[in-house]
Amino acid sequence: MSNHATKTAKLSLKSLLLANPLGFAVPVLVGIIASLAGVALLGVSGWFISAAGLASAMGSALVFNYLTPGAIVRGLAIFRTAGRYGEQVTAHNHLLGLLRTLRLWVWDQRVAKDSANLHEQSRGDLLQRLVSDLDQIIRWPLVVFLPWIYALLAYAAVAILAYFILPVLLWPLAFAAIFHVFVVPYVCGRFASHAVHVGQILGVHRRSRFVSLFSALITLTIRGHWDDYAQRLEQLDERQRRTEIHIQQAVSLGRLLAYCVTIILLASSFYLAGSFDSATGHWALLEGVQGTWMVGFALSILAVNELVLPLVQSFVAQGQSQVGLRRLNQLHQDAQSSSEQPIKKIEQLFFKTWRGYHASSGMGSPTVNMTINHGEFVWIRGISGSGKSTLLASIAGDCLSSGEAFINDEKYPIYSNPMYQAQLSYLPQTPYIFQQSIAANLHLGNPNATDEQLWGVLEAVALADWARSLPNGLETLLSPQGRNLSGGQRKRLALARLLLRQAPVLLLDEPFDGLDKATIETICHSLQNDYKPDILVLVSHVGSRIGDNARVIEL
Amino acid sequence: MRKNKEAKAARRAGRIKTPEATFLGELANQQSSKYRLAQGFGVLFTVSLVLQAWALANVFSDMALHQSFSLSLLLLGLFALLLRALANFGRERICTSASRDIRYGLRRKLVSHLTNLGPARLRIEEDAALSTRVYEQVDALDDFFSRYKPQVFMVTLIPCAILLSVAPVSWIAFLVFMMTAPLVIIFMIFVGHKAAQANRRQFSVLAMLSNQFMDLSQGLAELKRLKKTDEARQRLSDSASAYQKTTMSVLVLAFLSTATLELFASLSIAMIALYLGLGLLEVLPWQVGSSPVTLTQALFLLLLAPEFYLPLRQLGNDYHAKQKAEAAATDLLEILNTGSQDNFEDANQVAEVDYVSSASQLSLLSFRNLSWLDEGRYRLAPISADIMKGERVWLSGESGVGKSSLLHLLLGFEEDYQGQFLINGKSFQQINLPDWRAKLAWLPQTPEWVNGSIRRNLLLGLGSKEGTALPSEEDIQVALIKSQCDEFIQALPAGLDTKLTELGAGLSGGQMQRLSIARALLSKADVWLLDEPCSGLDQDTAQAVLDTLHLVSKGKTLLIVSHDTHPILWADKHWALTKGGLNEQSRNKNREAIA
Structure with missing residues (x-):
């Protein structure tokens, strides 16, 4: 458990960068090389051509060393391309690694959540949102962090050139760098990051209102009120549209600003590097400033301009990532101190003034006192809505409860207690079937079960004939949430999975619902013979052989 | 029936248009006046591009040769740069607004269509999935309408304008551009096709991965009861790693083809730079002792060379926008085509004998x-x-x-x-x-x-x-x-x-x-x-x-x-x-x- 600390830490943008520092260093380095090569390509070729022109004008063309600069130009071109390629490949590799880390983080948070509150996050669209948040966040280093580093370093490289040409050029360069890299993105962010946040939240809100309203479409239509409600939906859309306009304006204006800064930088550089010669009406360069170098300088500034333009947009991705992170961090669970106190084999269960209830509504079962001994079968009965299922779930430690539970005469907390739950098998009213093969679903009960054992347990729940009729037998892949199974088949498959666990305590919630008499008989026979548990608690409104021989508790 | 006819008509025109492409085209036509205005800004952009290159080339060559330059030309160059930025600004504003109008109009249409469908909408999908289509899928069209669509025009305009302005200056440079442009385009189509394939494959694997995550998450309570959460975590981790490996092998190829294209553009820029440099030094093997271009012309060509390939490369980058839009269009068309049969027979029905009996x-x-x-x-x-x-x-x-x-x-x-x-x-x-x-x-x-x-x-x-x-x-x-x-x-x-x-x-x-x-x-x-x-x-x-x-x-x-x-x-x-x-x-x- 060395990674336990990282498992439960909150997410932050910094932790994203440091998730795999070595893996991230490669794309950063390669990207820097590519960006600098891109700037140098324009600068050097500008200098090369103007120097060549000058050499030929001076008549010294034949002694001009043209091979080295030519090679450098070609080399830079190759560097730039290869660098971009390398950056893309390594950055995507890093990104996919990050996706894996984040997914596992979400998984860990959800595992740490206690059972009673788990279902509130299990809804389809919420999970869908989590998945899309993840996809949003992993782009952050690529879209925000890297361009920023590239622009900064490109400015540093041009600054070195400027220092050699004329140190005073460093001043406008520094100002421009501050504006390009910090001020303009910051101003745009100030102007629109609120809109980005609002837009993200509105998006979720709009969606849930859509689902909420459309689920009552017919009632609202026949009452003649749909138009009012639809209008509210439209208003939300209109608000979203305004935030979108706001963001797009900020981005466009930011780009224009960035261009203006470049233009001012060029103008002031030329101003500082020369003086007005009133005789010719020309602007002459200062003594000691090489014209050819100035050409290279001006061209590299144009190249840097291309690098800083994406920075303006970065605040959008920044805001989206922040909202995504905040939402993900809502999942965050502090490390739980679950009791690791071992529990001996369950011989007797005693529940004193026991009541199971749901946190959201406070509704639940009546208060009961009951003792269940080794070898005993209990049938809990009651009219619909009397809280049978809630009681069973609380006995299973899956649902909140009040009162005291004694195991073998010793008091234990049983809610969400893994030690306790290891000794029991609980079949809820709607068990979950995974989108895997039949065999894989069954192996969740016992990973070491042989094929014979699997067939045996399928026989016990009267599913063997059905499984044999399938072309792929045990390897048949089940559709999402077991949708290609009937309700009865799903339940029996889940029961088979539980029976493989051979847990001493078996808790069954309506196992016979929708089954015919012969099938019920088969299951009862299995539960009384080969798969007989030490303790069985049954909730059912259907009579069965097991029920007839069990102690009845009427709610 | 109607679809068949349309398909036939399209085939007769020598070009097979998918219903998605037709749908996107019709949507774009709603905003044709805005797109025309955007094209106007595109022309302004191109003109200022050439003007800027010409002015700066003059300034630079004077600076290199005489250590001085004409102030008015510098100002002209900087003004052209500003003009270019402004044209870009205008173009961007118009294109995003066109895209917004298209998307929000389409969304309103979809919502009212779904309302009219009533309970029949559930034949398409459940409400949560429909909301994804109405919001996310419609927004997925954004890049197509705001970037790809106007870029298609720029891809033809800018290279043509540059070719025209280069032709009187240097025939060799003109020929280099002329020869490489078709090669770049052929590469683009090839690369775009490859990238599309890779994209699709990656998309389906990614969907599978999300699906697995959703499946395990939804059954988490069950896994906890069975004490199998660690195994499930391992499964998630393994499949994510496996996905990383397979995707990378696909991506390496996809990027490689893009890189070839980039290299091509870079090398042809370098080639032109070298040719100009050697020409200026009068050491070109076929015309030693004389220069084919002046320094001003050389700089002019050098400044224009990257701009020649830039729009093509951008289009390549935006190609996935088209892919994304077409995928979204499939889902949106399914909504719009549900229950939209015209009922011509209604008129006959009203005329039928009234069965009103006592x-x-x-x-x-x-x-x-x-x-x-x-x-x-x-x-x-x-x-x-x-x-x-x-x-x-x-x-x-x-x-x-x-x-x-x-x-x-x-x-x-x-x-x-x-x-x-x-x-x-x-x-x-x-x-x-x-x-x-x-x-x-x-x-x-x-x-x-x-x-x-x-x-x-x-x-x-x-x-x-x-x-x-x-x-x-x-x-x-x-x-x-x-x-x-x-x-x-x-x-x-x-x-x-x-x-x-x-x-x-x-x-x-x-x-x-x-x-x-x-x-x-x-x-x-x-x-x-x-x-x-x-x-x-x-x-x-x-x-x-x-x-x-x-x-x-x-x-x-x-x-x-x-x-x-x-x-x-x-x-x-x-x-x-x-x-x-x-x-x-x-x-x-x-x-x-x-x-």
Whole structure:
């Protein structure tokens, strides 16, 4: 458990960068090389051509060393391309690694959540949102962090050139760098990051209102009120549209600003590097400033301009990532101190003034006192809505409860207690079937079960004939949430999975619902013979052989 | 049929246009004036590009040769740069606004189409998935309309303009551009195709991965009980790693082809730079001692060279925008094509003989040879029957024979039926639909709830219109007692103000169904339509709900769809619907059969 600390830490943008520092260093380095090569390509070729022109004008063309600069130009071109390629490949590799880390983080948070509150996050669209948040966040280093580093370093490289040409050029360069890299993105962010946040939240809100309203479409239509409600939906859309306009304006204006800064930088550089010669009406360069170098300088500034333009947009991705992170961090669970106190084999269960209830509504079962001994079968009965299922779930430690539970005469907390739950098998009213093969679903009960054992347990729940009729037998892949199974088949498959666990305590919630008499008989026979548990608690409104021989508790 | 014709026409034109491409094209045409304006800005952009290159080339060459330069030319160059930025700004603003208008218009159209579809929308997908289409998928069109579409124009404009301005300066440079441009385009098509394939494959694997994550997450409670969470974590981790490996091998290839393209552009820029450099030094092998270009011209060419390839490369980057838009268009078209048949036959139907007979004048509802033909298949076989006022009818039959369709007709959501359908002796087309609907109460299999308190849901759509007062607190209590909701609502800590979410806030299915009965009572509707209200409930609960219904629905006209597993013993009539039509079983026979 060395990674336990990282498992439960909150997410932050910094932790994203440091998730795999070595893996991230490669794309950063390669990207820097590519960006600098891109700037140098324009600068050097500008200098090369103007120097060549000058050499030929001076008549010294034949002694001009043209091979080295030519090679450098070609080399830079190759560097730039290869660098971009390398950056893309390594950055995507890093990104996919990050996706894996984040997914596992979400998984860990959800595992740490206690059972009673788990279902509130299990809804389809919420999970869908989590998945899309993840996809949003992993782009952050690529879209925000890297361009920023590239622009900064490109400015540093041009600054070195400027220092050699004329140190005073460093001043406008520094100002421009501050504006390009910090001020303009910051101003745009100030102007629109609120809109980005609002837009993200509105998006979720709009969606849930859509689902909420459309689920009552017919009632609202026949009452003649749909138009009012639809209008509210439209208003939300209109608000979203305004935030979108706001963001797009900020981005466009930011780009224009960035261009203006470049233009001012060029103008002031030329101003500082020369003086007005009133005789010719020309602007002459200062003594000691090489014209050819100035050409290279001006061209590299144009190249840097291309690098800083994406920075303006970065605040959008920044805001989206922040909202995504905040939402993900809502999942965050502090490390739980679950009791690791071992529990001996369950011989007797005693529940004193026991009541199971749901946190959201406070509704639940009546208060009961009951003792269940080794070898005993209990049938809990009651009219619909009397809280049978809630009681069973609380006995299973899956649902909140009040009162005291004694195991073998010793008091234990049983809610969400893994030690306790290891000794029991609980079949809820709607068990979950995974989108895997039949065999894989069954192996969740016992990973070491042989094929014979699997067939045996399928026989016990009267599913063997059905499984044999399938072309792929045990390897048949089940559709999402077991949708290609009937309700009865799903339940029996889940029961088979539980029976493989051979847990001493078996808790069954309506196992016979929708089954015919012969099938019920088969299951009862299995539960009384080969798969007989030490303790069985049954909730059912259907009579069965097991029920007839069990102690009845009427709610 | 229409689609076929369109496809044929397109093929005749020598180009196969997919329905998606046609759809996107039509949407873009809505904003053609904006796109034309954007093209105008594009022209301005190109002109300033060439102007800037020319001015700066002059400044640079003067600077290199004479250590001085003309101020006016510098200002002209900088002004051109500013102009370029402004043109870009304008173009961007217009394109994003065009894209916004298209998307928000389309969204409004989709929502109103879904509203008109009514219950039929669920044939496409469930509401949550529909909301993804209406919001996310429509927004997925953004990049296509705001970037790809205007870029297509720039891709032809800029290289042509540059070629034109280069031609008088240097024939060799012109030829280099001319030769490389088609090669770049061929590469682009090739690369785009490859990248599209890779993209699609990656997309499906990614979807699979998300699916696995969702599946395991939804079954997390089960995994916890089975103590298999660590195994599941391992599975997630393994498949993510495996995905990383396979995707990388695909991406390496995809990027490699893009890189080749980039290299090509870079090298041709370097080639032109080298040619110009050597030319200026007068050491070109074929013309040693003379220079083909002046320094000004050389710099002019050098400044234009990267701009020549830039739009092509951008288009390559935006190519996925097109892919994304076409994928989204498939989903959106599915919505728009559902239930959008034109019903030309309606005109004939009205002219048909009116079946109004004395019998149907007495009855509230009468069907005369009513059927519903959808794409050549009977959704509902022709039926003829009557329901009197105050009669309670149980409709049963296998799934798919049209029980729900009949209810949808009654709700007024389907107009494509054949035969006659009379209400109080009047043809359904002639009655005032809102008046008729106001008489209805609708109780489907899953009750219709909005997010909000129980009270808000009970009063959903009641009152506040045409002077009808909102039911008083007393009315609510009476309705709750009648529907036997009072006990469990009193047990709730927040009572009527308990929030209902899609999860139902801990209420059981039976309790939710009882709440819809209370709502139906409050609405004072005379005609109740029930679509399998008990199918999600266990036997005992279902029976209890049906007993309540029996008591409260006395005096109402009722049409209740229910399977044989949940017989409605107290119904006045039992209709068994089959593929062949309707069999009416008398009340007594019905009871005997059940007994």
